[in-house]
Structures are given as C-alpha cells and as structure tokens.
Amino acid sequence: MTAKEKSWKEISPAGVCWKSSTQFLTGDWKTYKPVRDLEKCTRCLLCVLFCPDGAIHWKPEKGDIEFDYNFCKGCGICANECPAKAIEMKLE
Amino acid sequence: MKSVVKQEVLALNGDEAVAFAAKQSDVDVVAAYPITPQTIIVERFSEYVANGEVETEFVCTESEHSALTACLAASVTGARAFTASASAGLALMHEMLFVTSGCRAPVVMAIANRALSAPLNIHGDHSDTMTERDSGWIQIYVENAQEAYDSVIQAFKIAENTDVLLPVIVGLDGFTLSHTLENVHVLSDDAVKRFVGTRKFINVTNHEGRTVPFKLDPDNPTSMGPIALPNYYFEFKRQQEEAMKNALKVIQDVNKEYAEISGRSYGDGLVDAYYVEDAEVAIVCLGSTAGTVKAVVDELRAEGVKAGLLRIRTFRPLPVERIVDTLKNAKAVAVMDRSMSFGGNGGPVFHEVRHALYDADKHPYIVNYIYGLGGRDTSPMQIRKIYEDLQKILRIKRVETRVQYLGLRE
Ligand code: SF4
Ligand code: SF4
Numbered sequence: 001m002t003a004k005e006k007s008w009k010e011i012s013p014a015g016v017c018w019k020s021s022t023q024f025l026t027g028d029w030k031t032y033k034p035v036r037d038l039e040k041c042t043r044c045l046l047c048v049l050f051c052p053d054g055a056i057h058w059k060p061e062k063g064d065i066e067f068d069y070n071f072c073k074g075c076g077i078c079a080n081e082c083p084a085k086a087i088e089m090k091l092e
Numbered sequence: 093m094k095s096v097v098k099q100e101v102l103a104l105n106g107d108e109a110v111a112f113a114a115k116q117s118d119v120d121v122v123a124a125y126p127i128t129p130q131t132i133i134v135e136r137f138s139e140y141v142a143n144g145e146v147e148t149e150f151v152c153t154e155s156e157h158s159a160l161t162a163c164l165a166a167s168v169t170g171a172r173a174f175t176a177s178a179s180a181g182l183a184l185m186h187e188m189l190f191v192t193s194g195c196r197a198p199v200v201m202a203i204a205n206r207a208l209s210a211p212l213n214i215h216g217d218h219s220d221t222m223t224e225r226d227s228g229w230i231q232i233y234v235e236n237a238q239e240a241y242d243s244v245i246q247a248f249k250i251a252e253n254t255d256v257l258l259p260v261i262v263g264l265d266g267f268t269l270s271h272t273l274e275n276v277h278v279l280s281d282d283a284v285k286r287f288v289g290t291r292k293f294i295n296v297t298n299h300e301g302r303t304v305p306f307k308l309d310p311d312n313p314t315s316m317g318p319i320a321l322p323n324y325y326f327e328f329k330r331q332q333e334e335a336m337k338n339a340l341k342v343i344q345d346v347n348k349e350y351a352e353i354s355g356r357s358y359g360d361g362l363v364d365a366y367y368v369e370d371a372e373v374a375i376v377c378l379g380s381t382a383g384t385v386k387a388v389v390d391e392l393r394a395e396g397v398k399a400g401l402l403r404i405r406t407f408r409p410l411p412v413e414r415i416v417d418t419l420k421n422a423k424a425v426a427v428m429d430r431s432m433s434f435g436g437n438g439g440p441v442f443h444e445v446r447h448a449l450y451d452a453d454k455h456p457y458i459v460n461y462i463y464g465l466g467g468r469d470t471s472p473m474q475i476r477k478i479y480e481d482l483q484k485i486l487r488i489k490r491v492e493t494r495v496q497y498l499g500l501r502e
Contacts, residue, residue, distance in 0.1 A: 005323060005324075006327075007327065008326075008327035008328070008330040008331050008334075011324070011327055011328070011331070012296035012297060012306070013196045013257065013294075013296070013306065013328070013331055013335075014194060014195045014196045014306075014316045014317050014328070016296045016297075016298065016306065016314050016315065016316055029322055029323060
C-alpha cells in the first residue's frame with residue numbers, strides 16, 4: 001500500500017476527501033509502467049494531452065514533463081500516442 | 093406499559109398513518125411519484141402541504157428515479173427528506189438506492205410492499221424490498237398500521253444517528269396494511285418533534301483541508317460520492333457495513349426510548365418474540381402475517397401445544413444473534429417467505445434464518461413455506477397446518493419436503 005493511502009477507519013464517508021478525488025491514487029495496482037527515453041523525447045506534450053488520468057505533468061521550471069506514478073494506471077495510451085516512440089511500457 | 097404523553101386515537105389506514113407520522117416528523121422535503129398501493133401516503137402528504145399544515149417542500153417528480161434523486165439531493169444538503177414507493181417504482185429507483193446509501197444520506201422511505209410484474213399484479217408481497225436487501229438500506233417490516241406510524245417516526249431518528257447515517261425503508265404490506273382502516277394512537281406534534289429532534293452532523297475534512305460538517309454547503313465546499321478507484325471503493329463499502337452493525341444497537345435504543353414516551357415497543361426493535369422462548373414448534377415471518385400467526389399461537393397454546401412465533405422486524409441489518417438466541421429451544425422451525433428466490437434454495441428469509449442457525453449449538457428441523465404471493469390470502473387454517481406439519485416432523489424425525497407452497501393450487 002502506498003504510504004499516503006488510508007484504512008477504512010481513517011477515511012470520511014461518501015468519498016468526502018481532502019483534495020477531492022485526486023486523493024485516490026492508482027499507483028499500487030498497475031502492472032505496467034511507462035518509462036521515457038529522454039534522448040528520443042521531443043517534449044511535444046502529446047502524452048500529457050492524452051493521459052486519461054492526468055498522470056503526466058508539464059513542469060515549466062524544468063522545461064520538461066514528469067510522470068506521477070502514484071496516479072498512473074499503466075494503460076499505455078501515452079506510449080501509443082508518442083510520435084517519437086519515446087515511451088516504453090515496462091512490467092512493474 | 094403506560095404512556096407518559098397524552099395520545100389521540102384516529103381511524104387511519106396504514107398509508108395515512110405513515111403520512112401522519114411523516115408530517116409530525118418535521119420533514120423538509122418530500123419528493124414522490126404515485127404508485128399503488130403507496131399513493132395514499134403522498135396524496136395525504138400533499139394535502140397537508142396544500143392546507144398549510146406543514147412547511148415542507150413537496151416535489152412532484154416525473155418518475156420514482158427522480159423522486160429518490162431529489163430526496164438524496166435534499167438530504168445531502170442537511171434537509172430531512174422522505175419519500176414513499178412500491179414495486180416497479182422501487183425497482184426504478186434501484187440505482188439511486190445504492191447512491192443514497194453510498195452517500196450516507198439518511199432518507200426515510202415507506203414502501204407499501206407489492207408484487208412485481210409480469211403478470212401485472214398490484215397486491216401485497218415482499219418481492220420489491222427483498223430484491224433491494226443488499227442495497228445498503230436499513231429495512232423494517234411492520235405488523236399493523238400502528239407500528240407503521242411508530243416506525244416512520246423511529247426511522248428518522250435511526251437514520252440520522254451519527255453512528256449510522258444510512259437510509260431506512262419502512263415496509264408495510266400492500267393493501268393488507270396500506271388500505272385497511274385501524275385505530276391508531278398518535279402522539280402530539282410536539283412530542284414527535286421533540287423525539288425526532290434536529291439533524292446532527294459529523295465533521296469531515298474537505299478538499300481545502302478544513303474540518304466542516306458532513307453536508308453540501310456552498311460556504312464550506314465538499315464533494316460527496318465523486319469517484320473511488322479500486323484502491324478506495326472497498327474501504328467505503330466496509331464503512332457502510334460498520335454503520336449497519338452500529339444500527340443494531342441504535343434501533344434497540346430508539347425502540348426503548350420511544351416506548352418511554354408512547355408506551356409501545358416492538359420486541360427489542362429487532363425481533364418480536366411471541367411465546368417463542370419455550371416453544372417446540374416455531375414460525376418465523378415478517379410483516380402483517382404475524383398478526384394471523386399470533387392468533388393461531390393463542391389457540392394452540394390454549395390446546396396445550398408449545399407453539400411460538402418469531403417476527404423479524406428489522407431484516408437489514410439482520411439481528412443474527414437475536415434470531416439464534418430466540419430460537420434456541422425450538423425443535424422444528426418453519427420460515428415463511430412472501431417472495432421467491434427463483435432457482436435458489438427456498439425464499440430469502442429462509443436462506444438467512446437457516447444460515448444464522450448454522451453456528452448454533454442445537455439445530456432445529458427447518459422448513460420453508462412460500463406464501464401470499466401477489467396478495468393471496470393466508471388463513472389461520474393454513475397457519476395451523478404449518479404447526480401440524482412441524483409436529484409431524486418431530487414425530488417422524490425428518491424433513492420430507494424442505495420448501496413448500498402455502499395456499500397454492502397443486
Ligand atoms: S500509462 Fe496511461 S495512465 Fe500512465 S502515464 Fe501513460 S497514459 Fe497516463
Ligand atoms: S509524446 Fe513522446 S515525445 Fe511527446 S512529450 Fe510525450 S514522451 Fe515526449
């Protein structure tokens with residue numbers, strides 16, 4: 001279990017939660033995880049656009065993207081959409 | 093038991109008794125769609141609203157699905173909400189029943205129990221609420237109009253208890269109770285208002301990290317029932333189960349507290365035991381049929397037969413320990429089911445009672461009688477026949493037919 005996750009005794013009823021449903025991490029049950037090849041990546045941001053879980057973020061201060069694996073469900077859409085074939089889905 | 097408050101006696105049918113109780117319980121919102129045999133409940137309630145007898149927002153919706161949705165929406169803002177339905181109407185609410193219990197909204201709903209199509213039938217049986225037994229609602233089945241009145245008042249107090257926060261169904265048998273006039277003792281408006289009290293709220297942490305009351309409020313925003321992915325949904329369901337377990341005690345407390353002001357109690361609120369402690373042959377049933385069974389038990393006791401009845405008043409949460417304890421001396425038990433579980437192993441009440449007894453020290457012989465479907469009458473003679481069958485089982489020391497159909501043309 002991810003450290004941030006809580007037991008049934010600790011959560012508020014009915015899905016009421018701090019920071020809304022973004023608290024519901026998907027991190028621990030994915031079987032595949034996207035790994036990016038920094039050399040191939042052109043920073044086109046298509047993967048950011050297509051990720052259905054908002055798990056890839058554009059960080060302007062770094063001028064690069066970052067994966068938040070706590071929210072990634074390992075669906076592989078980012079890898080499919082990447083025009084540079086820069087993302088490889090690796091077994092967790 | 094003596095009542096401490098003055099009571100009036102009114103001639104009311106079951107539906108009117110329910111409407112009267114809802115009116116006295118200081119309900120903020122009633123949303124409903126008419127369906128037989130429930131119609132009288134909301135018809136009377138709309139009259140109270142039209143006459144200015146209550147300050148309730150009455151919402152006429154275009155379907156039962158919308159009726160419960162409106163009640164849920166009202167309830168999560170902190171209002172006290174009530175609706176009534178039956179049969180196909182309840183089935184149409186199916187999705188919203190789960191949303192209501194999942195949002196922990198203490199809505200109270202009276203169900204005038206009725207059969208489901210096809211063929212079309214508007215008369216009483218329990219197929220509608222039995223279908224919803226796993227929807228996370230507390231289910232109370234009443235024996236007469238008086239109990240319907242008392243139970244609706246109790247239901248708000250049970251539902252809104254902060255250890256529970258679950259919606260409650262009060263089931264009254266269609267036509268047998270909903271349309272039959274009885275003498276009903278009613279408390280004063282003040283006494284009911286005091287008993288039910290005002291709604292209390294637990295505190296939760298909202299999305300800004302602030303501690304706020306558990307209700308929708310624009311000044312203290314929260315989100316309810318948004319999305320729970322596989323890593324949280326399970327935990328929320330476990331919480332609902334805990335609330336159900338808590339309800340077992342709350343229902344008993346509310347029954348006791350209500351007895352103190354009204355002089356009326358229904359067993360311990362969970363089960364109503366009638367001569368069952370020392371009974372050799374016992375019947376287990378729900379709802380209005382218990383009245384007929386009690387009359388037969390009286391006759392049999394006068395004849396020296398050790399007969400008894402266990403009426404399960406609270407079917408959800410199921411008072412497993414109370415059922416096992418109350419039936420501990422019974423040697424043969426018949427469970428009566430007013431609905432079918434097609435292709436199953438007898439009716440739903442039979443499943444549950446037989447399963448509860450599995451861990452008991454002594455196992456009585458146990459048989460199932462499916463009865464009264466689609467409003468078919470159940471006579472004292474038929475009940476007598478059940479007790480005779482049970483005595484025969486004790487004589488021959490075996491069960492010949494586990495599931496039987498009472499009053500069916502073979
Ligand atoms: S694998 Fe799916 S969820 Fe994970 S980053 Fe890629 S698109 Fe998003
Ligand atoms: S889609 Fe591919 S190339 Fe474009 S930013 Fe994402 S990983 Fe880099």
